[in-house]
Amino acid sequence: MFEKILGVLATFTIWVISSGGYVGIAVLMAIESACIPLPSEIIMPFAGYLVSTGRFDLILAATAGAIGCNIGSIVGYEVGKRGGRPMAERWGRYVLIGPGELDAADRFFARWGSMAVLVGRLLPVIRSFIAFPAGVARMRLLPFHVYTFLGSWPWCFGLAWVGMTLGDKWNSDPRVKAAFHRADLLIGIVVIALVAFYIWHRVRGLKRHG
Numbered sequence: 001m002f003e004k005i006l007g008v009l010a011t012f013t014i015w016v017i018s019s020g021g022y023v024g025i026a027v028l029m030a031i032e033s034a035c036i037p038l039p040s041e042i043i044m045p046f047a048g049y050l051v052s053t054g055r056f057d058l059i060l061a062a063t064a065g066a067i068g069c070n071i072g073s074i075v076g077y078e079v080g081k082r083g084g085r086p087m088a089e090r091w092g093r094y095v096l097i098g099p100g101e102l103d104a105a106d107r108f109f110a111r112w113g114s115m116a117v118l119v120g121r122l123l124p125v126i127r128s129f130i131a132f133p134a135g136v137a138r139m140r141l142l143p144f145h146v147y148t149f150l151g152s153w154p155w156c157f158g159l160a161w162v163g164m165t166l167g168d169k170w171n172s173d174p175r176v177k178a179a180f181h182r183a184d185l186l187i188g189i190v191v192i193a194l195v196a197f198y199i200w201h202r203v204r205g206l207k208r209h210g
Helices: 002-020 022-033 040-052 058-095 099-112 115-120 131-136 141-172 174-182 184-209
Strands: none
Touching: 002 022, 002 040, 022 040, 022 058, 022 141, 040 058, 040 141, 058 131, 058 141, 099 115, 099 131, 115 131, 115 141, 131 141
């Protein structure tokens, strides 16, 4: 059951990475960094798994992911620079981005300034939206992209390393497969519950502020 659920959630990710190679990784991470909810926690571990099979190199996979983050972050930056908060709130609801996520990114940037781009790229949730307040503040593009890359690379490397390590164990240690099969139903229920909660929380937030 778990494998079927994970397959449904990750089919697009697997296809893009398998077909596009390093470019596919960059494209998917660009989508995630453009404030579209395609979790890097799915993208990079699958890239890491392909590292374990010999298809990819770990360093290059992480670098492709970080480059994708830079490309995708241009969208959030330009939205913030050209349209500000009203534009983000108007169009963000279509990808389940509400005022709550924007408020969190704004507060983080207000506290840390330009360094928020570097630090924010290492934090879940914040990392997807930190480009927006940087655009509103009209942060200079060179440091914006440097900080985006430097913050994104270790994030991508860490997730890819986890995928690579699990891939190595999955292929070499039958106990890992057995453990997953024993917890099959429980893991499937947890995954469904988390996805449902994520969507419910986002929709409720949008209605509350709408």
